[in-house]
Amino acid sequence: MSTCPTFTKLPLTEPYFRDFGFRGAVLSKIxxxxxxxxxxxxxxxxxxxxxxxxxxxxxxxxVDGGWTAE
Structure with a gap:
């Protein structure tokens, strides 16, 4: 089974992205x-x-912005 993890900007995820460490870690994978x-x-x-x-x-x-391209 293949998975395609990533994050999207949604009202529910917005609070997580206020944490610059978390945001940077996620963006480094995309x-x-x-x-x-x-x-x-x-x-x-x-x-x-x-x-x-x-x-x-x-x-x-x-549809992951390249997250799984590694």
């Missing part, structure tokens, strides 16, 4: 150098919820 937001995952969600993904099985769609 190759694109910035946190994603809801708008950054919307396309993937629409794809997975649509008939366009009807033949997609057992795979991971990485």
């Amino acid at each position: 190759k694109l150098g910035s946190l994603g937001g809801v708008e950054d995952v919307t396309g993937a969600v629409i794809y997975l919820a649509s008939d366009a993904s009807a033949l997609a099985t057992g795979s991971a769609l990485r």
Whole structure:
């Protein structure tokens, strides 16, 4: 099983990113150098919820800003 960890800017995650140490540790793992937001995952969600993904099985769609690129 493949996992695609990352963090996104949401009201629930905002308090964590006020901690500059935590924010720096997270951003150091994201190759694109910035946190994603809801708008950054919307396309993937629409794809997975649509008939366009009807033949997609057992795979991971990485929408992680490069976190898993190592």
